[in-house]
Amino acid sequence: MEATTKKRVKRIYAHIVLILASIVFLVPFIWMVSTSFKPITQVFTFPPEFIPRPFQWENYIEATKYIPFWTYTYNTAVITGLSTLGVIISCPLVAYSFAKLRWRGRDALFAVTIGVMMIPAQVTMIPLFLLFNQFGWVGTNLPLIVPAFFGVPFSIFLLRQFFKGLPNTLREAAKIDGASEWRIYWQIMFPLAKPAVLAIALFQFMASWTDFLGPLIYLTEEASYTLSLGLQQFQNQQGSQWHLMMAVSTLMTLPIIILFFFMQKTFIKGITFTGIKG
Amino acid sequence: MEKTELGKAPKLRKNKRRSNESLAGWLFALPWLIGLAVFFIYPLLSSIYYSFTDYSILQSGDFIGLANYRELFQDELFWISIYNTVYFAVLFVPLSIIFGVALAMVLNMRVRGMAVYRTIFFLPTLVPHVALAILWIWLLNPQFGLVNAMLDFFGIQGPPWLGSTFWSKPALVLMSLWGIGQAVIIYLAGLGDISQEYYEAAEVDGASFLQKTFRITLPLLTPVIFFNLVMGFIGAFQQFTLPYAMTNGTGSPADSLTFYVMYLYDNAFSYFRMGYASAMAWILFVIIMLLTAIVFWSSKRWVHYQGD
Numbered sequence: 001m002e003a004t005t006k007k008r009v010k011r012i013y014a015h016i017v018l019i020l021a022s023i024v025f026l027v028p029f030i031w032m033v034s035t036s037f038k039p040i041t042q043v044f045t046f047p048p049e050f051i052p053r054p055f056q057w058e059n060y061i062e063a064t065k066y067i068p069f070w071t072y073t074y075n076t077a078v079i080t081g082l083s084t085l086g087v088i089i090s091c092p093l094v095a096y097s098f099a100k101l102r103w104r105g106r107d108a109l110f111a112v113t114i115g116v117m118m119i120p121a122q123v124t125m126i127p128l129f130l131l132f133n134q135f136g137w138v139g140t141n142l143p144l145i146v147p148a149f150f151g152v153p154f155s156i157f158l159l160r161q162f163f164k165g166l167p168n169t170l171r172e173a174a175k176i177d178g179a180s181e182w183r184i185y186w187q188i189m190f191p192l193a194k195p196a197v198l199a200i201a202l203f204q205f206m207a208s209w210t211d212f213l214g215p216l217i218y219l220t221e222e223a224s225y226t227l228s229l230g231l232q233q234f235q236n237q238q239g240s241q242w243h244l245m246m247a248v249s250t251l252m253t254l255p256i257i258i259l260f261f262f263m264q265k266t267f268i269k270g271i272t273f274t275g276i277k278g
Numbered sequence: 279m280e281k282t283e284l285g286k287a288p289k290l291r292k293n294k295r296r297s298n299e300s301l302a303g304w305l306f307a308l309p310w311l312i313g314l315a316v317f318f319i320y321p322l323l324s325s326i327y328y329s330f331t332d333y334s335i336l337q338s339g340d341f342i343g344l345a346n347y348r349e350l351f352q353d354e355l356f357w358i359s360i361y362n363t364v365y366f367a368v369l370f371v372p373l374s375i376i377f378g379v380a381l382a383m384v385l386n387m388r389v390r391g392m393a394v395y396r397t398i399f400f401l402p403t404l405v406p407h408v409a410l411a412i413l414w415i416w417l418l419n420p421q422f423g424l425v426n427a428m429l430d431f432f433g434i435q436g437p438p439w440l441g442s443t444f445w446s447k448p449a450l451v452l453m454s455l456w457g458i459g460q461a462v463i464i465y466l467a468g469l470g471d472i473s474q475e476y477y478e479a480a481e482v483d484g485a486s487f488l489q490k491t492f493r494i495t496l497p498l499l500t501p502v503i504f505f506n507l508v509m510g511f512i513g514a515f516q517q518f519t520l521p522y523a524m525t526n527g528t529g530s531p532a533d534s535l536t537f538y539v540m541y542l543y544d545n546a547f548s549y550f551r552m553g554y555a556s557a558m559a560w561i562l563f564v565i566i567m568l569l570t571a572i573v574f575w576s577s578k579r580w581v582h583y584q585g586d
Contacts, residue, residue: 011389014384014387014389015389017384018384018385018387018389018395021381021384021399022395022398022399025398025399025401025402025456026398026401027424028402028413028414028417028424028456029401029402029405031413031416031417031424032405032409032413035416043422044422045422046421046422046427047427047430047431048422048423048424048427090309090310090313093306093307093309094306094307094309094310096306097302097303097304097306097307098307101299101300101302101303101306102296102299102300102303103299103300103301103303103304103307104300106303106307109307109311109314112314112319113310113314116314116318116319116322118567118570119318119322119563120512120515120516120559120562120563120566121516122516122539122542122558122559122562122563123321123322123325123559123560123562123563124317124318124321124322124325125321125546125559126321126325126328126546126552126555126556126559127320127321127322127324127325127328127556128317128321129546129547129552130324130552131316131320131321133335147313147317149309150309150310150312150313150316150317151309151310151313151314153318156310181298181299181302181306182302185306209406210406210407210408212406212407212408212518212519212522212523213518213519213543216547217547227406228406228408231408231409231412231523232408232523232526235412235523235526242416245412245416246412246413246416248409249405249406249409249412249413252406252408252409253404253405253406253409256404256405256406257401257404260400260404264397268463271460271463271464272463272464272466272467
């Protein structure tokens with residue numbers, strides 16, 4: 001009897017701690033959304049108010065007119081979509097080769113792959129810029145898309161771990177049935193790797209959607225800007241239009257939240273997987 | 279005779295199979311072989327070379343030996359950017375570990391609605407960094423910002439945050455701490471891996487909550503803490519988007535938010551001093567390698583693996 005009361009009290013304490021901490025984490029977020037619906041005059045009230053009065057949906061329409069919002073969204077979507085497609089095509093294929101196929105030089109190349117993962121991106125950034133400049137790619141979105149089709153070391157590493165976990169008997173059975181290497185990969189191994197592929201696709205989506213430095217370096221024309229750059233541009237021109245900036249910030253965050261909502265399990269699995277098991 | 283023929287046939291077939299597999303292996307890995315060469319090895323080697331030249335978009339790039347490095351060590355802004363970056367890392371990384379572990383332990387309790395709580399703590403990590411930067415400039419506004427309004431509620435006069443050279447870096451630490459959800463999930467996975475038997479045995483011995491925390495949970499969590507420590511330092515040294523977006527690339531006030539990679543970016547893409555920036559990139563590389571090595575070396579003393 002006493003033990004259960006004690007447990008109940010403990011649980012109530014736990015909820016109090018959790019709720020208080022949740023508020024701390026949630027408030028900035030709610031603040032962003034609430035500011036996005038406020039009239040500009042209410043943005044500058046002190047003490048700050050949470051409920052927009054009146055509720056200005058028009059902020060969102062106004063915000064999408066202040067900057068070429070739909071153009072930027074389209075540009076972001078193209079870069080994100082194509083680079084995600086790129087890693088889905090290249091990374092599992094390469095990872096499978098590293099994990100299951102025997103060929104000379106494989107282990108040495110894998111060691112090199114692990115090695116380049118340790119190099120900070122800033123080291124390769126400048127020569128890559130000069131290289132893409134020679135290709136005539138600076139000012140286009142190609143530098144932000146094409147490399148994904150040639151594999152991302154971190155994703156290759158993760159997927160290799162996944163393929164290693166699949167039993168070899170699958171391969172052997174298919175071989176006895178006369179299946180080619182390509183068929184084994186495409187019809188057996190790739191479908192089995194779907195959860196891991198989904199995880200790396202999510203990472204690439206997030207990375208491309210929110211990327212700032214890449215577009216900052218390579219996109220020179222305003223017509224080719226992404227949302228990250230658009231948001232920055234907003235701050236330049238309309239430094240005081242906080243309500244509109246928050247509207248665009250909310251719109252930019254929305255796709256990721258929706259994605260997270262539907263793929264929570266994959267998300268979490270992917271992150272913990274990359275964390276320690278990898 | 280029959281015997282050798284029988285013995286030969288399967289061997290031949292096996293060889294053929296082997297070479298098929300070998301060919302397939304190369305072909306499957308081909309995209310990455312090209313990617314590795316073009317996007318990693320080539321830029322890596324040319325970056326070393328560029329760091330010894332006065333390369334710019336306009337200049338041809340004469341070999342100037344160690345001149346870039348010598349100039350860097352006399353460059354005041356270089357040292358300021360190092361100071362800022364180290365300051366941020368030293369403040370942020372330990373705090374992120376303390377809060378991260380504490381949060382993970384709270385989120386590891388068995389109470390109803392935990393999935394909702396966990397989602398809430400993860401939510402900030404989903405906000406794109408540029409949006410996050412803009413949100414926090416506003417939250418930290420000394421006059422109308424929510425943070426100082428809350429401090430005001432408790433009767434505390436809030437600092438000017440991004441308006442002062444003293445408070446700008448702590449402000450950045452504060453907003454970075456808001457996004458520790460990703461590390462927390464890794465800690466949670468680590469906590470989940472700790473065998474329940476340890477706690478059961480401790481409870482039989484009548485161990486208190488604190489004893490269990492410091493004798494079981496924390497020691498067994500050290501591999502995960504170690505991982506987040508390494509990743510935390512590497513991330514802190516590559517800090518770019520937040521301070522850049524918050525200050526429009528100026529690093530203001532008075533360069534207090536000029537971080538190493540920001541200065542590198544400026545040299546490369548504002549002043550087009552590609553050689554100079556390449557030298558900076560290599561110094562960054564060496565710093566990160568050294569730090570990682572130190573953490574790895576020290577880990578022998580404090581990282582415990584289950585079953586050791």
